[in-house]
Amino acid sequence: VSASIQEELAKGFIRPSTSPASAGFFFVKKKDGGLRPCIDYRGLNEMTVKYRYPLPLVPSALEQLHTAKIFTKLDLRSAYNLIRIRAEDEWKTAFSTTSGHYEYLVMPFGLANSPSFFQAFINEVFRDMLNRWVIVYIDDILIFSNSYAEHVRAVLQRLIKHQLYAKEEKCEFHLDTISFLGYVISSEGVAMDERKVNAVLNWPRPTTLKELQCFLGFSNFYRRFIRHFSTVAASLTAMVKKGSSRLTWSQPPLQAFNDLRLRFTTAPILHHPDPDKPFVVEVDASSTGVGAVLSQRQGDPPKLFPCAYYSHKLSSAERNYDVGNRKLLAIKLALEEWRHWLEGAKHPFTVLTDHKNLEYLRSPKLLNHRQARWSLFITRFHFLVTYRPGSQNVKAGALSRIHEPDLPTSSPETVLPASMIVAPVTWDIMTEISEAQIQDPTPADCPDNLVYVPLTLWPRVLAE
Template sequence: METYVSESLEQGYIRPSTSPASSSFFFVKKMDGGLPPCIDYRGINQITVRYSYPLPLIASAIKSMHGAHFFTKLDLRSAYNLVRIREGDEWKMAFSTTSGHYEYLVMPYGLMNGPSVFQAFVDKIFRDLHGLGVVVYIDDILIYSATRAEHVSLVRKVLGRLLEHDLYVKAEKCLFFQQSISFLGYRISKSGVEMENDRISAVRNWPTPTTVKEVQRFLGFANYYQRFIRGFGQVAALITSLLKGEPVRLQWSAEADRSFSHLKALFTSAPVLPHPDPSLAFIVEVDASEAGIGAMLSQLSGTPPKLRPCAFVSKKLSSAERNYDVGDRELLAVVKALKAWRHWLEGAKHPFFIWTDHRNLEYIWAARRLNPRQARWAMFSPVLFS
């Protein structure tokens, strides 16, 4: 702690303070063994106006990586400390240690708006490169290209942009010209995307929840990776229902335990999802039950051609939706799938097909009368059912 304080004073990140405010100072151990400082700013966060700037949807960014063969990952050094605190507000950032009372001159870790503020900062720097082989998530940068020559050019452009804005990377955490790479919990390669091995090990060894918070923690993890699980909403419905009504005590049951074990087994056998190829035809397979709806986006690829899933989507039905008849539940699954994958399906080179086991959906576009719900859903262009 004293080493950090002395180094931060020398770098101009902090200064001695006489502020009436004070927050607790501590270190948080990271997976790589590092100990980044963190301040307990819960008090100031409670009275802070939220800076509403969105963070990137990583799952959406990964979908655009079809054809990429080379990957480079950069990790920015002391990212937050590159943003200055507005003059006059430094006293609010005060913290205490055994050696004295100090306040930050730069943005520290622990502030509610820290991630959004820094994301807006780096987005402004790389705005013209988004969607062109560069993904920036706070202080992590992923560069991907189809050819080595393209990758050399793009990496140089990104590094030049960083140097231009006095941003520096941690050399020990950077990886260049990789055939596959780990990025924010995913393993990405030219073959597709899959769960990182340590995440699979984590879910395999996940202990049975004993409190409401432990259930929330598990579902938070599961929701992040639900795109790999077919029918996730239905499988997780029983565990999710344990949180209904914001209970204080957890009512764990034998059925919940079986559902928990089943969900863990599905995650440990999750497939590699290939990157969607816009030059191939898409197939959307939908299904509905009394508990939920689900859909799978797939393509025929390889030699011989084989149906390969690209993504899954699912949803637990609300109490009102459970009252729909079987046809409307199946149609709801179609609508959710088309909304989720509209950016792929509308821009596809070939017509796409929808596979369903409810044959009556074939005739919906020719129906003379639709109920109000069906009429709202009919905004989507006619598609091919089979």
Template sequence: MSIRLDNLLATRVHPDRGLPIPSSSISAPIPMELGGAALRGTGGGVTPSTSCGRRGHTAGRCCFCFSWSRGGRQSTVESPQVSKHQTHPELPVAHMFVFVEFNECSPHSQHKALVDSGAAGNFIDRTFALSLGIPIVSLDVHFPVHSLDSRPLGSGLIREATAPLSMVTQGSHEERISFFLIDSPAFPVVLGIPWLAYHDPNILWQQRALKGWSRGCLGRCVGVSIGATTVESPEQVSTVHIPSENADLALAFCKKRVTQLPPHRRGDCAINLLVDAALPRSHVYPLSQEETAAMETYVAESLGQGYVRPSTSPASSSFFFVKKKDGGLPPCIDYQGINQTTVRYSYPLPLIASAIESIHRARFSTKLDLRSAYSLVRIREGDEWKTAFSTTSGHYEYLVMLYGLKNAPSVFQSFVDEIFRDLLRQGVVMYIDDIFLYSATRAEHVSLVRRVLGRLLEHDLYVKAEKCLFFQPSVSFLGYCISTSGVEMESDRISAVRNWQTPTTVKEVQRFLGFANYYRRFIWGFGQVAAPITSLLKGGPVRLRWSAEADRAFGHLNDLFTSAPVLAHPDPSLAFIVEVDASEAGIGAVLSQRSGSPPKLCPCAFFSKKLSPAEQNYDVGDRELLAVVRALKAWRHWLEWHNTLFSSGRTTVIWSISGQRGDRTLARQGGPCSSHVLILRSPSDQVPRT
């Protein structure tokens, strides 16, 4: 077994001056003459270095006489001292270090540990170990330690080792480890081949940085304490507050890595064109001086990153800018022509409402946002020419996927789903470039966050540090505020609807209804309330005819949204209660459960639907029965083969479900009732809602 000489680089810059090496008695060797040592026995001694006067090495191998700059300039460094308070000196940057903690002996104190890929064992300085009060045990077999050239290191035989102790590396990686005792004050802790072989960490030797741990470590050596620490990576990682458990995964937040061209992968964006489809040929838009400067900057940066390249494609899409309110000029490419001739990729996006309904036991949440998400996916090789666009300065094509392409959302969703397939709905929700993590306990959440960040690094994916939230009781995700108590509308969305101006055009009505439909699950009887507004769009009118009835409905919806309740997370271990109602215009239902102490009836979701002209002819009992059937279909994934208490304002619905009414149409629609266990409650059994 041998240990690589850590000062080998010094011998190249300053060759050995050929000094004789007579025998001498040495009480303590210069520490990292350990580098390149072997655990075997021979004789020999050393003279002091002519540069620093220290014993144990020649001037050419003096690790204290050189600063490891490219120019090889010499600089004298003071003798390192190890004190009780751990004031280690600045060490040569040619070595690689990690920070370790021995919580059993010196809680919350970090110490530098040398990572030596040639050290035959794990070593600790005797004085340092004694200062921390680390337990020491005697070895049954004693052995000397030698350098690569067979010179014995002057500490004599290794006779002792530490008892197994807990060591935390980089704030997150915890293990039980023993060290051999040596005299090495400059390098108090040395992690050698046994440590590297056992943990197999991912190390960037050129940057001398630990990128991450092996998969075995992620499930085996995770620490349990969580604290905010500021991490600043040498590769332009944003300085942000990251839990200390994830400090060694700081490269996941690296900005510089995102600006590099990603490799081709299995999930590359394919652009398959329809047979005999005409290629788009768009014209070049004239640009203002400000826009021309912005265009030239954008093209130059994209060429430098490798995202685009000059093109000879027969296809062409227009390039232009849409000025923002803040004066920004984001570039836009009109891909309508190529999208019309592209074969649709129908990979589904997740049902957000369904995904967040499963978070009924979460106590800790984390939100991650992928940086430059679409740019992390390459265009399939050979399809780049289909993304060509024309500017006043030339014709270019993309090598990475970008917004505006027809299948981009589905391609990216498929890409991330494949990466996190085993974690989906097991604490991870993926929606394109947004990641939501949830766990019931802190320990589970620490492990989950590490697994996700490690998985991202494995696939060269990176996150926006400034948009991440860790270990929060509540997190805003896709317009919802998700907490332990339930789901509610984001406060920003409530403010937006409160300040929403009365629509004056068809487009504005469509925009408002799009917003309202996204949050309709928070509103009781949404379909009936919004009916006067939705009826304005019947027949596809060109001009808007806003009515007094629509104005009242608009104001009522605003009031309902600003006072929307918190929806509880459905708990499959509890019974469900469904209350239904019907009017001449629509039907509605609310799904509830009793929870808390004392038990309270809490809404989990609302359902509503506007009635068709034929359904409006039903009598009241049939309309309420229709509400029951539609509610069962809407919440089938929760109610099927589950005890469900149904409540209606009218006794007639009970007769209908019991088969005492003979409407054939409703009988056919009532098929879903056969797979549900229904417990009916009459109007006299109504329980007050809280």
């Protein structure tokens, strides 16, 4: 903590504070293993008037790329920290640590309006280049042209002029094919990034009846988009009707399985996201994985079409989470995966989950350290959590169960060794009770499921 504070002080990002406000301070582990300092600004964000600056319409911007052949991608370093906080508003960002009380002089991560304000700033920096040979989405910059050297130089000079810096390790220069915001861009055009559909394309062939039923349950939600679905899936449903716990695959059902996987990832099922329409994020978690589907309502009448799929195998530590935390992890991972569509979205989006307690996600009374980290990230998004019964949450549920282990088939076994001789054992006292009941018969009001013990045998029975 002390080293981080000293570094921020040296950069001029923060200063000691006497503010009455005080947000929590903690670290979040980065993908490269380092630690990122984070402030819990949930309280401040709740009171903040939202700045609705529009984020770029990526599909529209990509239409300008049809003649480009060379592409470069830049990722800005410490992007939000490059914007100065308005004088006399610094006290609102105050936070406490073990080494003191401080406030930000620059815009920190975690503020509700950070994405919108930075987009407005970066658009102004590149205004004369936008959609001519540059596309900027918050801190991601795409340079496209035929004379790549000239345009890359112009962009880098503009960054230097405004004291903006890129992360060298995340930059890609002069490529003929590049991945950008969920799209694969090349001289041949724009296509969907395969990572959006890998969860379905890599769906393993079911080996048990339960796994096949799970796949068909997922398929059934999209049957109205697949012509002659019943015919295509007939050989698979026939396997289910056989009821065999272990599956034997012949050519017809194998072809049907591969055909359905492919159809899920192509039109008319899979649609490009439309930023002008609200999104729906369906999430679920099992004991071994989490799954999610990004969807939108399109067409007339509106129907829910998938835009992307996501599946994640839980680590050994994540498997120890309780049900609520696994469901919360599913939301967090889905928002990370589709951040470029959901953060700063034009419309609030809906998260559908079968865990009712997550409806109160925005205002939990007590958070542990892990939940606090997740919550800090989640509060950057504007959405509503809605409960949907598990029986209706089939798509995300099926994706979450892809990672369930293939349990070995169990064959009937005896509990005791075959060589053991088992003989009935009779309690001797029962014979004595029967003989004593001749002189002292069982009372008429004695319950049928109890044994009447004559008074003369009480000491013996109690001793036994």
